[in-house]
Amino acid sequence: MKAVELLLTESVDNLGIVGDVVKVRPGYARNFLLPRGLATTPTQGNINRLQEKRKIVQEEMRRRRAELEQLIEKVAGYELSMTRAANEQGVLFGGVSQHEIAQALRDAGFAVDDRAVRIGEQIKRVDNYTIPIQFASDLRTEIKLAVVSDKPIEEEEEVEGELINEDEAAEKAQKMDKKKKKEEE
Numbered sequence: 142m143k144a145v146e147l148l149l150t151e152s153v154d155n156l157g158i159v160g161d162v163v164k165v166r167p168g169y170a171r172n173f174l175l176p177r178g179l180a181t182t183p184t185q186g187n188i189n190r191l192q193e194k195r196k197i198v199q200e201e202m203r204r205r206r207a208e209l210e211q212l213i214e215k216v217a218g219y220e221l222s223m224t225r226a227a228n229e230q231g232v233l234f235g236g237v238s239q240h241e242i243a244q245a246l247r248d249a250g251f252a253v254d255d256r257a258v259r260i261g262e263q264i265k266r267v268d269n270y271t272i273p274i275q276f277a278s279d280l281r282t283e284i285k286l287a288v289v290s291d292k293p294i295e296e297e298e299e300v301e302g303e304l305i306n307e308d309e310a311a312e313k314a315q316k317m318d319k320k321k322k323k324e325e326e
Contacts, residue, residue, distance in 0.1 A: 144164040159194045217282040221285065225267070225291065264288055266288070269286070270285070
């Protein structure tokens with residue numbers, strides 16, 4: 142399929158900034174970029190007209206990148222704890238989403254966007270996690286997240302090679318005691 146060359150009049154995520162000449166598929170140009178006024182034909186007059194706007198956008202991008210670098214230094218290694226309702230085995234009722242993690246970071250004073258938190262899918266178990274925070278392909282760090290239960294989780298113990306919880310262990314011990322008493326009689 143043939144590509145169409147366009148001049149961006151506005152910055153477009155994952156495509157380019159103002160003043161870039163980009164090659165895109167005809168459908169993307171016809172259905173998205175041109176109707177929204179995000180691109181135009183790349184004539185020399187249009188390119189010259191957008192040079193000043195491009196310089197402003199580039200300066201803004203440099204300033205934003207410097208802010209993000211400072212934010213990464215502050216948030217690197219931050220430890221966050223979230224309390225959630227869970228069953229006895231440590232499975233959460235619901236889950237912890239990237240939005241909730243980002244909101245907790247914002248509440249702690251870090252300007253983190255939801256899209257920067259990269260967990261893939263919701264966290265569904267009580268445990269400790271390492272959460273990647275990525276602002277750009279080369280601007281990333283990690284935080285520690287401890288998801289804890291709102292009530293104590295039953296501890297499991299090993300009895301005769303089987304993992305069982307405390308209640309089952311007590312029942313098994315009572316049965317063994319009864320068996321010994323019957324054998325003694």
